[in-house]
Amino acid sequence: MAPDLAQSRDFLTISLRRPAKDHLIDMLIAKPPITSQPSWYFWSLYLLGWLVFAAAFAGMHIMAGTHSIVSALSFGFLVAVPAGLLGILVIQLTYRLAEAQFRPLGLVFIHTLTMVLYPALWILVMWSTRMMTALAVAGKAAFFMPPAHAVHWHYLAGVLIYLLLVALCHAMMSADARKRTEIEAEVRTTLAKFDPHFLFNTLNAIRHLLRTDTDLAEDAHRQLAILLRETVKADADRSHSLKRELELCRIYLQLQKMRLGNRLTVKEQIDDDTLDCEIPALILQPLIENAIGHGIEPMEAGGTIEIAANRLGMQLEVRLTNEMPPSEQESGHGAASFGLEYVKTRLRQFDPSANWRFEAAEGRYLAVIMLPAWGADD
Incomplete structure (x- = not known):
C-alpha cells in the first residue's frame, strides 16, 4: 500500500472516533497554552x-x-x-x-x-x-x-x-x-461551510473502500483533499469561472454518490456562453448540500438534482432544482440553514446588484441566483 494511502487510513481511523469537524479543527488549529513564550x-x-x-x-x-x-x-x-x-x-x-x-x-x-x-x-x-x-x-x-x-x-x-x-x-x-x-x-467559519455529517460519512466510506478497493479509495481521498483545499482558500473576496465552480460541484456530488448510490441523480443543462462567467468561489456547494440534506436524502427512493445556467442579457442565471418530501415542504427545506444564509452573504459581498430566490412549490425546491455576466478574467 502506498505510504500516503496508509497515512490516510490512519487519519481516517482517528477521525471516526470523534465528529469530523472537531477533529479537523484540532488538526488545523494548534492547541497552544494560554500564553506562548517570547520568540x-x-x-x-x-x-x-x-x-x-x-x-x-x-x-x-x-x-x-x-x-x-x-x-x-x-x-x-x-x-x-x-x-x-x-x-x-x-x-x-x-x-x-x-x-x-x-x-x-x-x-x-x-x-x-x-x-x-x-x-x-x-x-x-x-x-x-x-x-x-x-x-x-x-x-x-x-x-x-x-x-x-x-x-x-x-x-x-x-x-x-x-x-x-x-x-x-x-x-x-x-x-x-x-x-x-x-x-x-477563520478555520471554524471555513469548516462550517461543510456539513459535518458529510465529512463523517465520506471519511467512513473511504475507510470502507480501503479494505475493498484501494484505487477507488485513493481517488476519493484525492477528491476530498481538493475540495477541502478549495474551501480553505474560498474567502469572501475570491471568485473563479463557472466552469471551475461546476468542476468542484461534480467532485462534491461524486463523493455524495459514494454513500447515496443510485438514490442521487444529477442532470446538468449548462449553456456554453456561461462557462467563463465569474462567480463567487464555492457558492453552489451549500445549495447542493441543502438539496441533498433536505430533499434527496430524506426520500427513500432518492431523487434528482438539476443544475442549469444561462445568460439573460447581461445577467448570469444559475438554477438548482431538486425534489423534496412533504415533510420538508412544511418545514421550509432548510430555509433558515447556515448554508443559505452563507450564500446570501457571499452574494452581497460579491456584487450589490446580485439577486437570489429560494422557493418551494409542487414538491420541488428551486434556488436561483442572478449575477452580472462578467468574464472571470475581466
Missing part, C-alpha cells in the same frame, strides 16, 4: 535594547565629563547587565502568572511585591559588582556607599523598567491571543 526575535530586540540603554547611560556620563570613555562604557554595562538579567526573570514571571490564571487581586499583590524587589535587587547587584570589580583591580577591598540621590534615581528607574517590561509582556500576550482567535474563527 528569539523578541529576545534579540531585548538584548539590543539593553545595549542601547548601556550606550546612552555611558554617553550621558561622557558628556557630563564625570568619566572617561572607557570608564563610562564600563559603568554603563555595569548598570545595564544586572537590570537586563533581572528583567528576564520579570518576563518569565509575567508569563507564568498569566498561565496560572491568578485572580486580579492576586496578580496586583504579586506584581506590587516584585516591583518593590526588582529595583532593590538591581541596586544591590550593581553596587556589589562595582565593589568586587574594585577588589579585583586594586587588590584590596573597597566599600562604596552610593549617594542618596543616586539610590533614589536608580530605584525610580527600576520601578519604571519593571512596569515597562510587564506592560510589554501583556501587550504581546494580547496580540497573540487576538491572532489565535482570528485564526480559530
